[in-house]
Amino acid sequence: xxxxxxxxxVAASFAVAGPxxxxxxxxxxxxxxxxxxxxxxxxxxxxxxxxxxxELGDKVETTFLENVPEGADAERSIERLARAGxxxxxxxxxxxxDATIKVAQxxxxxxxxxxxxxxxxxxxSVYNSRFYEGRYVQGVIAAKMSKTGVAGYIGSFPIPEVxxxxxxxxxxxxxxxxxxxxxxxxxxxxxxxxxxxxxxxxLIDQGVDIITQHTDSTAAMQVAAERKIKAFGQASDMxxxxxxxxxTSIVDNWGPYYIERxxxxxxxxxxxxxxxxxxxEGLVVMAPYTNMPDDVKKLAEETQAKITSGxxxxxxxxxxxxxxxxxxxxxxxxxxxxILSMNFYVAGVDDKLPK
Amino acid sequence: xxxxxxxxxxxxxxxxxxxxxxxxELVVERSGVLNLGVEGMMVMGAVTGxxxxxxxxxAWLGMFAAILAGAAFSLLFGFLTLTLITNQVATGLALTLLxxxxxxxxxxxxxxxxxxxxxxxxxxxxxxxxxxxxxLFGQDPIFYISILLTIGVAWFLFRTRAGLTLRAxxxxxxxxxxxxxxxxxxxxxxxIFGGACAGLAGAQLSLVYVPQWVENMTxxxxxxxxxxxxxxxxxxxxxxxxxxxxxxxxxxxxxAQALGIxxxxxxxxxxxxxxxxxxxxxxxxxxxxxxxxxxxxxxxPFVPDR
Numbered sequence: 001x002x003x004x005x006x007x008x009x010v011a012a013s014f015a016v017a018g019p020x021x022x023x024x025x026x027x028x029x030x031x032x033x034x035x036x037x038x039x040x041x042x043x044x045x046x047x048x049x050x051x052x053x054x055e056l057g058d059k060v061e062t063t064f065l066e067n068v069p070e071g072a073d074a075e076r077s078i079e080r081l082a083r084a085g086x087x088x089x090x091x092x093x094x095x096x097x098d099a100t101i102k103v104a105q106x107x108x109x110x111x112x113x114x115x116x117x118x119x120x121x122x123x124x125s126v127y128n129s130r131f132y133e134g135r136y137v138q139g140v141i142a143a144k145m146s147k148t149g150v151a152g153y154i155g156s157f158p159i160p161e162v163x164x165x166x167x168x169x170x171x172x173x174x175x176x177x178x179x180x181x182x183x184x185x186x187x188x189x190x191x192x193x194x195x196x197x198x199x200x201x202x203l204i205d206q207g208v209d210i211i212t213q214h215t216d217s218t219a220a221m222q223v224a225a226e227r228k229i230k231a232f233g234q235a236s237d238m239x240x241x242x243x244x245x246x247x248t249s250i251v252d253n254w255g256p257y258y259i260e261r262x263x264x265x266x267x268x269x270x271x272x273x274x275x276x277x278x279x280x281e282g283l284v285v286m287a288p289y290t291n292m293p294d295d296v297k298k299l300a301e302e303t304q305a306k307i308t309s310g311x312x313x314x315x316x317x318x319x320x321x322x323x324x325x326x327x328x329x330x331x332x333x334x335x336x337x338x339i340l341s342m343n344f345y346v347a348g349v350d351d352k353l354p355k
Numbered sequence: 356x357x358x359x360x361x362x363x364x365x366x367x368x369x370x371x372x373x374x375x376x377x378x379x380e381l382v383v384e385r386s387g388v389l390n391l392g393v394e395g396m397m398v399m400g401a402v403t404g405x406x407x408x409x410x411x412x413x414a415w416l417g418m419f420a421a422i423l424a425g426a427a428f429s430l431l432f433g434f435l436t437l438t439l440i441t442n443q444v445a446t447g448l449a450l451t452l453l454x455x456x457x458x459x460x461x462x463x464x465x466x467x468x469x470x471x472x473x474x475x476x477x478x479x480x481x482x483x484x485x486x487x488x489x490x491l492f493g494q495d496p497i498f499y500i501s502i503l504l505t506i507g508v509a510w511f512l513f514r515t516r517a518g519l520t521l522r523a524x525x526x527x528x529x530x531x532x533x534x535x536x537x538x539x540x541x542x543x544x545x546x547i548f549g550g551a552c553a554g555l556a557g558a559q560l561s562l563v564y565v566p567q568w569v570e571n572m573t574x575x576x577x578x579x580x581x582x583x584x585x586x587x588x589x590x591x592x593x594x595x596x597x598x599x600x601x602x603x604x605x606x607x608x609x610x611a612q613a614l615g616i617x618x619x620x621x622x623x624x625x626x627x628x629x630x631x632x633x634x635x636x637x638x639x640x641x642x643x644x645x646x647x648x649x650x651x652x653x654x655x656p657f658v659p660d661r
Contacts, residue, residue, distance in 0.1 A: 034570075037462075037463055037466035037569070037570055043467075152613070183613045184612070185613050186612065186620035186621075187624075188621055188624040191569075191571075193564075193565040193572050194369070194560060194576070195574070197564065198605065198609055201361070202365070202606065202610045202612075202613050203613050205358050205361040205362060205365070217565075217567075217569055219567070222469070222565060222566065226472075240467070241469050350615050354619045354620045
């Protein structure tokens with residue numbers, strides 16, 4: 001990575017020396033919230049960046065800034081990338097939303113792409129992933145595999161993205177076992193391996209026999225492996241941390257999107273849009289189904305195929321909210337706006353949602 | 356394994372790194388030096404321990420390397436503050452920042468590799484005793500080291516001549532110097548001991564607690580260790596109590612959440628810190644006790660007159 005950075009710096013200085021050459025290359029910038037080595041969220045964005053480089057070769061040149069805090073620093077960092085001649089900039093965390101919009105106004109000829117937000121502009125697109133589709137499949141598997149009928153869920157923060165996952169998981173599980181339960185622990189952190197491990201231990205001690213998480217480290221997977229129960233990975237394929245533990249993992253696959261958007265800029269067809277893509281478009285990929293009997297694997301694959309084809313939408317009625325009131329009537333499907341602002345549990349979740 | 360036993364073990368694992376790092380810092384502060392770089396030394400220990408264990412395949416070698424790494428890193432602090440007389444607070448903070456950055460750089464190629472776990476002991480018969488067997492006879496080596504370390508530090512500080520000298524240096528370095536005590540040398544040794552402990556605490560994180568390496572994996576535990584020293588009013592046994600109290604509240608709140616007690620999780624997560632503040636307030640109400648234990652020369656630079 002350091003070598004790469006150095007290579008980029010060298011490349012950048014050449015670019016100054018030879019403007020004719022540089023003009024043909026599209027410079028693409030990335031802003032990361034964490035280090036590419038988190039083996040989770042940022043790691044996957046960086047994988048996407050690498051795929052982009054591989055696919056388009058010398059037509060593009062990428063740079064990234066890591067560990068950029070959300071807030072004032074973000075604006076400065078995005079502006080730095082814009083000034084450095086990047087014509088396409090991906091800002092990869094929810095909290096960069098306002099900073100992205102602000103910088104975009106100053107650089108109308110630069111295209112911006114903001115992940116997981118909702119504000120767009122003439123030169124700002126928004127892209128988001130339907131991670132919850134993967135959670136639904138996990139719920140189905142969990143209900144099949146669990147002996148106690150209770151799964152443990154380690155949450156980071158009670159934001160819509162995480163709540164979607166919890167709801168989708170329980171809805172998937174209920175198709176197999178209507179009485180399936182989940183216990184939720186909020187770590188109130190995206191990344192604190194020791195705390196995530198403690199949370200996993202607490203859940204297991206209280207009788208859950210499946211662990212799933214929406215925090216970014218592999219700690220919970222390791223605990224599950226040590227205690228010999230099954231678990232799901234998060235953001236990247238974590239099979240190395242639990243060869244006999246991981247049943248599957250939701251893998252954020254940003255590469256195809258990054259390639260598509262860079263190509264659009266190159267051939268001049270780039271337009272601002274707001275996309276919310278999932279399994280169908282290939283943004284949500286499931287790691288291989290492992291450590292389960294063949295019939296469960298078959299059911300998981302079928303469920304995944306149905307979601308991919310659009311036949312099955314996880315948030316389809318009849319669904320009741322946790323308080324018993326009706327959310328969706330039979331056959332009714334939740335619209336994206338409701339999904340993107342989800343702040344309530346569906347019936348069956350054994351937890352009180354922190355506000 | 357009963358639930359009681361399981362919780363006890365989890366609490367011990369959570370408390371051990373805090374205990375070890377705080378004991379080290381206690382000795383440093385007792386000698387009159389304030390090293391705010393605990394977090395940085397700890398994270399250096401974590402990455403070194405992990406890396407050496409990976410290369411050699413031995414968690415034990417990793418642990419010893421981590422101790423050396425922490426000590427070496429603290430030597431940098433010692434040189435700056437004791438020889439060059441830089442400001443201790445600023446240098447300590449710089450050490451933390453440097454440690455976090457340097458460890459991220461060193462550890463880059465180790466991200467995403469499963470670590471090597473330091474095995475727990477198993478003694479036929481003893482480990483199987485109900486309720487307390489696993490806690491007393493079935494834990495990892497670093498847990499036992501932490502207990503021995505508590506006994507050792509308490510004995511050294513209050514039962515040996517060398518300990519008395521060290522405390523004298525911390526209470527009044529000018530007088531100690533006048534009596535012919537090598538103030539700077541003693542402080543160097545204390546700082547190195549503190550670094551070694553922080554390194555060991557880091558190794559516990561990357562070899563026992565969560566056997567993996569990720570950037571910033573200490574997540575502020577070095578700062579909690581620092582607070583524990585004050586919390587314990589510079590007494591080793593109180594550090595033990597404080598570390599286990601902190602561990603118990605941390606684990607307790609997770610269990611309470613899993614049980615579905617309707618208390619907001621944000622409040623629960625802040626409980627360990629609230630508990631720390633409450634105890635600090637209670638302690639500081641007793642002025643005499645606080646004054647009696649605070650090393651008077653803490654944080655003050657010492658320049659020997661020749």
